[in-house]
Amino acid sequence: MGRDRGVRRFGAALLICAVGIGLLSCSGPTDPLPTETPTPTRARPASDIVPVPIAYAPLRGTLADGAALAHPSIGVKIDNHEEARPQIALNRSDIAFEELVEGGITRYAVVWHADVPDEVGPVRSIRPMDPDILTPFGGPVAYSGGQDVFVEMMMSTGLPNLVFDYDETGLFYRADDRPGPHDVILLAKEGVGRYLELGPPPTQFVFGGTDPLADPAYAAQPTSHIALVFSDARFPSWDWDAATGAWLRSQEGVPESEASGERVRATNVVTLRVGIDWSWGEVPRTVLDGGGEAWVSAAGRTAHGTWSKASREAPIVLTADDGTPLRLAPGNTWVELVPNEGGVTFAP
Structure with missing residues (x-):
């Protein structure tokens, strides 16, 4: 009986060793235990992490990099005569207004902010309703000229006026491949860059989800x-x-x-x-x-x-x-x- 008790004790010891080895490694021989305590990896401090400032584009209601929105909008009078088509970068605009002008044709007052192109156009002259349309955006306004009374109305808004007729800085040019007077092109991104102190435009409309009228x-x-x-x-x-x-x-x-x-x-x-x-x-x-x-x-x-x-x-x-x-x-x-x-x- 004493011998059996000893065998059982030996078997139990083997079992304990086997379990211990299994915990160390379930496949193959075990690695030697470390003789020194490893130095823990230092976590990156929160101060080293630079968050991306996500914001809503005020004129589109879409998510965007907030830093990329920290500039004013630019409103531009765009020609819609048959010879002015196709216009440049309409799909990159935030808001485009279509308005009646003389002769029964229309022109556009177009506002770019979230995605300002290098160039837009063709640019045409100001009309008496444009101050009412463009003043709420607070950014520079670009046009080719106009009757003195309409230019004075736009100037009186206090917004920066970028006028082709008066420009001596190269902000506008005439495109060789377009017929005049439907050939005036604006360097829009450069125009915005001159007035960064104005900041982004205020929100104009209320936005919902992708199907906002489903209610x-x-x-x-x-x-x-x-x-x-x-x-x-x-x-x-x-x-x-x-x-x-x-x-x-x-x-x-x-x-x-x-x-x-x-x-x-x-x-x-x-x-x-x-x-x-x-x-x-x-x-x-x-x-x-x-x-x-x-x-x-x-x-x-x-x-x-x-x-x-x-x-x-x-x-x-x-x-x-x-x-x-x-x-x-x-x-x-x-x-x-x-x-x-x-x-x-x-x-x-």
């Missing part, structure tokens, strides 16, 4: 086609392209592309009914003091509401029929300033 309270209607009539000479349209999640632009029934070859597109189309003031003779002035009827088209839907603007410096406020803010999807926006006498149609 039944908006009573938004499915929309595949937007048809607008400014005059007999200008009747742009937009078609919803679900594959790209964008509205695609046409003019007078012809698909419109920009100079890059890309189809002109928008995440949001905001349509405003506006009055026209003919106090300036043949030059119409879009009336933006007050308010009127509005529609927001985003993610293949259109919701109805109203717009208002309290002052020249104030942004346009969009309100749904239920009294809540009309929200836009994150991305670029086109604002169509359609005269009350014009046409607005939304097809399902």
Whole structure:
């Protein structure tokens, strides 16, 4: 019995050793135990970590590097004569306004901030509604010239005015491959760089998710086609392209592309009914003091509401029929300033 007890003790010792060896290594021979305590690796102090300042682009509602947004926007008068097409870098803009000018044609007041191109154009002259459109953004405004009274109106806003007619710094040039006067090109990024002390623009619209009008309270209607009539000479349209999640632009029934070859597109189309003031003779002035009827088209839907603007410096406020803010999807926006006498149609 004593011998059996000794055998059992020896077997138990072997078992304990086997378990210990197994804990050290489950495959192959074990490494020798360290004779010195290893020096622990020093953790990187928080002060050495440089965070990326993420922010929302104020005019697009999209996430971006905050440091890359720390500059002003630039508003530019862009030509829309047939001989001015294709325009440069429209798809990189944050907000583009289409306005009626003399002869029944339209021009654009375009604002770039989140993605300022090296060059934009063709640049054309200022009109009496442009101070009301561009003042709320607070950045420099570029145009080719204009009637003295309209230039004085724009100068009186206090915004930096970059004017081709007066420029002696090389900020503008004439493109050899474009017919005059539709050939003036602006070095936009350089223009912005001259006024970094102004800082970024304030937010203009309220943004929601990628389908901001899905809430039944908006009573938004499915929309595949937007048809607008400014005059007999200008009747742009937009078609919803679900594959790209964008509205695609046409003019007078012809698909419109920009100079890059890309189809002109928008995440949001905001349509405003506006009055026209003919106090300036043949030059119409879009009336933006007050308010009127509005529609927001985003993610293949259109919701109805109203717009208002309290002052020249104030942004346009969009309100749904239920009294809540009309929200836009994150991305670029086109604002169509359609005269009350014009046409607005939304097809399902």
